[in-house]
Amino acid sequence: MSKIRPYLAKSVLLECISRCNNLKYFKTIHAQLVTSGIVRNDLVVNRVVDFFGKSGDFVHYACGFLKQFDWRISSFPFNSLISCYANSSRPQIAILGYRQIVRNGFLPDVYTFPAVLKSCSKFLGIGEGRQIHGVVSKMGLVNDIYVQNSLLHLHGVCGDCDGAGRVFDEMLVRDVVSWTSIISGYVRAGLFDEAVTMFLRMEVEPNVATFVSVLVACGRNRNLSVGKGIHGLTFKRALDGCLEASNALIDMYVKCECLNEAKQIFDELPQKDIISWTSIISGLVQYKRSKDSLELFYDMQNSGVQPDRIILTSVLSACAAIGVLDYGRWVHEYMERRAIKWDIHIGTAMVDMYAKCGCIDIAVQTFNGMASKNIFTWNALLNGLAMHGRGYEAQKLFEEMVRMGMTPNEVTFLAILTACSHSGLVDEGRKYFCQMTNCQYNLSPRLEHYGCMIDLLCRAGLLDEALHLVKSMPMPPDVLIVGALLSACKAKGISDISRRILDHLIELESQDSGVYVLLSNIYASNKRWTDVTKVRRLMNKKGIKKFPGMSIVEVDGKAHEFLAGDISHPRNEEAWILLKFLTNQIFLEGHLQDYY
Numbered sequence: 189m190s191k192i193r194p195y196l197a198k199s200v201l202l203e204c205i206s207r208c209n210n211l212k213y214f215k216t217i218h219a220q221l222v223t224s225g226i227v228r229n230d231l232v233v234n235r236v237v238d239f240f241g242k243s244g245d246f247v248h249y250a251c252g253f254l255k256q257f258d259w260r261i262s263s264f265p266f267n268s269l270i271s272c273y274a275n276s277s278r279p280q281i282a283i284l285g286y287r288q289i290v291r292n293g294f295l296p297d298v299y300t301f302p303a304v305l306k307s308c309s310k311f312l313g314i315g316e317g318r319q320i321h322g323v324v325s326k327m328g329l330v331n332d333i334y335v336q337n338s339l340l341h342l343h344g345v346c347g348d349c350d351g352a353g354r355v356f357d358e359m360l361v362r363d364v365v366s367w368t369s370i371i372s373g374y375v376r377a378g379l380f381d382e383a384v385t386m387f388l389r390m391e392v393e394p395n396v397a398t399f400v401s402v403l404v405a406c407g408r409n410r411n412l413s414v415g416k417g418i419h420g421l422t423f424k425r426a427l428d429g430c431l432e433a434s435n436a437l438i439d440m441y442v443k444c445e446c447l448n449e450a451k452q453i454f455d456e457l458p459q460k461d462i463i464s465w466t467s468i469i470s471g472l473v474q475y476k477r478s479k480d481s482l483e484l485f486y487d488m489q490n491s492g493v494q495p496d497r498i499i500l501t502s503v504l505s506a507c508a509a510i511g512v513l514d515y516g517r518w519v520h521e522y523m524e525r526r527a528i529k530w531d532i533h534i535g536t537a538m539v540d541m542y543a544k545c546g547c548i549d550i551a552v553q554t555f556n557g558m559a560s561k562n563i564f565t566w567n568a569l570l571n572g573l574a575m576h577g578r579g580y581e582a583q584k585l586f587e588e589m590v591r592m593g594m595t596p597n598e599v600t601f602l603a604i605l606t607a608c609s610h611s612g613l614v615d616e617g618r619k620y621f622c623q624m625t626n627c628q629y630n631l632s633p634r635l636e637h638y639g640c641m642i643d644l645l646c647r648a649g650l651l652d653e654a655l656h657l658v659k660s661m662p663m664p665p666d667v668l669i670v671g672a673l674l675s676a677c678k679a680k681g682i683s684d685i686s687r688r689i690l691d692h693l694i695e696l697e698s699q700d701s702g703v704y705v706l707l708s709n710i711y712a713s714n715k716r717w718t719d720v721t722k723v724r725r726l727m728n729k730k731g732i733k734k735f736p737g738m739s740i741v742e743v744d745g746k747a748h749e750f751l752a753g754d755i756s757h758p759r760n761e762e763a764w765i766l767l768k769f770l771t772n773q774i775f776l777e778g779h780l781q782d783y784y
Contacts, residue, residue, distance in 0.1 A: 241272020344373020543572020
C-alpha cells in the first residue's frame with residue numbers, strides 16, 4: 189500500500205495542476221509537491237511549466253520555481269516556459285522571463301534564442317532583438333541555422349531589410365526558411381523588385397510560403413510575366429490545388445488587372461475560404477465590374493461562407509457604384525442582425541453608399557452617428573452633398589472639418605469645388621481654389637480641380653475668365669474641359685472660339701463622343717455645314733461612335749440595364765406601359781397644380 193501512495197499522490201497532484209487557474213491555489217499544490225518529494229519529477233515540472241505559461245502574471249513566481257533546478261541537467265523546462273510566453277498574447281513577458289532566469293544563473297542555448305527572438309518579432313522589438321543578437325554572437329551560436337533564421341525573421345518583420353540582408357549574407361548554409369524569410373521581409377518593406385530578384389536567385393526548392401510571398405510582390409509591382417512563370421511552377425510542383433497558393437494567384441492576377449485569369453482560378457478551386465471570395469469580389473469592384481461582384485457575393489452567401497467586414501466594405505462600394513440601394517440596405521440590416529461591429533472603413537463605405545444611392549439625409553445621419561472619422565469619411569459626405577447640389581451644407585461641413593483639426597487633401601478640395609460648381613457658388617469656388625494653393629495647404633491643383641473651376645465659371649457665363657484659367661493651366665485641357673467651354677459657347681451663341689477647339693480636338697486622343705456631337709451641333713445651329721462635315725469626318729477618322737445612353741433600374745435588389753433604343757429586355761413592353769402611365773400622371777398633376 190505504501191508503494192502505491194506516492195503514485196496516487198503524483199497522479200492527483202498532476203490533475204490538480206491541470207485544473208489550477210490561479211496562483212493562490214497553485215501555492216497550496218506547490219507545498220504538497222515539496223512535502224511529497226515529487227517536485228523534481230520531470231512530468232511534474234513540465235506540467236507546472238504549462239500552468240505558468242498560461243499567464244504572464246506569474247512570471248516572477250515561475251522563474252523562482254525554476255531556480256531550484258539545475259539547467260545543466262536539462263534546459264527543457266526553461267526553454268519551454270519562454271516558448272509559452274512567446275506564443276501568448278503578451279510576448280514581451282518572454283523577454284522578462286528570459287532576463288530573470290539568466291540572472292538566476294541559466295545559460296541559454298540554441299533552443300532558447302529562437303523562442304526569445306520569436307517573441308521580439310511578435311511585438312516588433314527590434315531593439316531587444318539586437319541585444320539578443322549581440323549575446324548570440326558572444327556565445328558563438330551565430331552560425332546555428334535555427335538562430336539565424338529567427339534573426340532573419342525578426343529583421344524582416346520589423347522592416348530592417350539592411351539587417352536582414354547582413355544576416356542572410358553571413359549564412360554559410362541557407363534552407364527554404366532562410367530564403368522565404370528574406371523574400372517576405374522585402375515584401376513587407378515594399379521592396380517588391382528586390383523580393384522578386386531574390387526569388388529568382390533561390391538555390392533551394394521554394395515552398396508554399398515562398399510562392400505566396402513572391403506572388404504578393406508580383407501583384408504589387410504588377411510584374412505579370414514573373415507572376416505567370418510562378419503560376420507555371422505551382423503546376424509543376426502540384427500546388428495548383430493548394431488553397432493558400434491559389435488565393436495568392438487570384439490576388440496577383442487581380443492586381444495585374446487580369447480578372448478573367450483570376451476568375452478562372454477562382455472557379456476551379458475545389459474549396460474556397462473567405463480570402464478567396466474577398467480577393468475576387470474586391471477585385472471586381474476595384475475594376476468597375478460592380479454588377480458581377482454582387483452576383484458573386486450572392487453565390488458566396490449560398491455557399492455558406494459568412495462575410496466579414498472587409499468583404500462587406502467592398503460590397504457597399506459596389507452598391508454605391510451602380511446605385512443598388514436595396515442591396516446596400518440589406519448589408520446594413522445584415523450587420524445589425526449579426527451584431528458586426530462597425531469600424532471606420534465600414535462607416536465610410538456606408539456613408540458613400542447612401543450618398544451615391546440618393547439617400548443623402550441617411551448618409552448625413554450615418555456620418556453623425558460614427559464614433560470616429562478619418563479624411564475619407566469627411567470626403568465621402570462632402571462628395572455626396574456636392575452630388576446632390578447642397579453646396580451651402582458642403583461649405584459648412586468643410587469649415588467644421590477644418591475646425592476639428594482635419595487637414596483637407598486633394599480629394600477634399602475636389603469635392604468642395606464640385607459642390608460650388610453644382611450650386612453656382614462662384615465666389616466661394618474662387619476662395620477654395622485659392623486656399624488650396626496657399627501656404628496653409630500648399631496643394632497643387634490637378635486637372636480635375638481646374639475642370640471644376642472652369643465648369644463653375646462656364647455655368648456662370650464667365651467665359652473669358654474660364655478661358656484665362658485654361659491658358660494658365662500647367663497641363664493641356666482634357667475632353668471634359670473642352671466640353672464645358674463648348675457648352676458655354678453654345679449658351680452664349682459664340683462660334684468663333686469653336687474653331688480653336690476643333691484644332692485642339694484633333695490633338696486629343698479621347699474617344700468621348702459628347703464633345704464632338706456638341707461641337708457639331710454648334711456649327712449646325714450657325715449653318716456652318718462645312719465645319720459640321722469636318723467634325724463628322726474627324727469622328728470617323730478616329731473611330732469615335734456615339735454610344736446610346738443607358739439607365740440602371742433596381743428591382744427586388746437586382747440591377748437591370750436599359751440602353752436607349754434597345755427593345756430586347758424581356759419585360760420591355762411592361763416598362764413602356766408603366767412609363768406611359770407615369771408620364772400621363774405627371775401631366776395630370778401639372779394641370780392640377782395650375783388649376784389650384
